[in-house]
Amino acid sequence: MPYPAKISVADIQRAALRILEDQGLEALSMRPLAEALGVRASSLYRHVAHREALLSLLSEEAAVQLRGALEGAAVSEAPGRPALEALSRAFLAFAQRRPQLYALMHLPRPPESGAGESQRLWQFVLGRVSRASGLPDDTAGTVALWAFLHGYVELERSGLFGLSGPAGGFERGLEALSGRHGLGVVPPRPESAG
Amino acid sequence: MPYPAKISVADIQRAALRILEDQGLEALSMRPLAEALGVRASSLYRHVAHREALLSLLSEEAAVQLRGALEGAAVSEAPGRPALEALSRAFLAFAQRRPQLYALMHLPRPPESGAGESQRLWQFVLGRVSRASGLPDDTAGTVALWAFLHGYVELERSGLFGLSGPAGGFERGLEALSGRHGLGVVPPRPESAG
DNA sequence: GTCTATAGCAGGATAGAC
DNA sequence: GTCTATCCTGCTATAGAC
Known part of the structure; x- marks a missing residue:
């Protein structure tokens, strides 16, 4: 049953904000962001179109x-x-x-x-x-x-x-x-x- | 006779300056820079230690x-x-x-x-x-x-x-x-x- | 001093199974 | 909606021949 969503856009935004403040913009890439959410990087693209949109x-x-x-x-x-x-x-x-x-x-x-x-x-x-x-x-x-x-x-x-x-x-x-x-x-x- | 130097530090600096102003900092990478000078990227490292030094x-x-x-x-x-x-x-x-x-x-x-x-x-x-x-x-x-x-x-x-x-x-x-x-x-x- | 070749890494993004 | 697998591109930098 992997069907219930593990993450939401708000989750992503929160995690991204944390990485941003802790490690800077350069460190805010899709793979570590996904990892912080307990998810694979490709899954993020179901919620945000691309990195730019996230920024x-x-x-x-x-x-x-x-x-x-x-x-x-x-x-x-x-x-x-x-x-x-x-x-x-x-x-x-x-x-x-x-x-x-x-x-x-x-x-x-x-x-x-x-x-x-x-x-x-x-x-x-x-x-x-x-x-x-x-x-x-x-x-x-x-x-x-x-x-x-x-x-x-x-x-x-x-x-x-x-x-x-x-x-x-x-x-x-x-x-x-x-x-x-x-x-x-x-x-x-x-x-x-x- | 490839021994006479084709480029100098001043040449590199000049070319880098041009790329910087024309295309921005992101575009200023070693390969295009070398190409602008008619040289391979690895040759640049004879004149500058690394990219940071150039910057x-x-x-x-x-x-x-x-x-x-x-x-x-x-x-x-x-x-x-x-x-x-x-x-x-x-x-x-x-x-x-x-x-x-x-x-x-x-x-x-x-x-x-x-x-x-x-x-x-x-x-x-x-x-x-x-x-x-x-x-x-x-x-x-x-x-x-x-x-x-x-x-x-x-x-x-x-x-x-x-x-x-x-x-x-x-x-x-x-x-x-x-x-x-x-x-x-x-x-x-x-x-x-x- | 320049070359070829290559190591090594990281990034964004997509295809297709489940 | 998430997964695995993978593509593709780009980068800095080094090894070793000439």
């Missing part, structure tokens, strides 16, 4: 999880600069905590393929930045902040500022970008509040 | 060329904000013009291996940023600016802001980072000058 799945998952992390950090809804700082630190923390999953999001990918969750993520950040800057649809501000955050993550990962260390560069960039001459609007700062 | 060579070359591009752009020696803008635009132009070579610089690489040219590049940018900010050794400022530039390049390449386009995000970030509340010192602005 697309994971890329979507990455966008979902990052958005989740950002939403979680934005609970303290103080608008303006503090909100952008909280958002930024959550972004950095996520990228540091799940480097492989984060990196997967940025693989060159066919333009429209599953851009769904990636778009939702973008929209979320756009909303936060726009609220902070006071501009109705602050795409430029979002691009600027996002570029800084992503670049910082990448440089740290690649070890480019290895010798000196970041040396406060994160705070410096954040200050410049989220300060009132960057993106931030002057926070309300009601005098009656504690 | 290190190219990585160094990338740092040299990027530094060259930045130096070239910094000829108009107006200090302060305009200098940082010129530097930044040259950085962006280089990364866009030679995307594969640029990307090669950021591969995770053994810490000290050939960090020579990479270090010289860093020192050069550090010098420019420090001059602009007026701080003696503005590592934080350099990290912040570099992170922004690199992140912008990477996001553009990966197509993450595909739908909206960058929408002026480069200028926005540059303004925030190089403006007087970012890195830039108030430029001398002598009242007597035109």
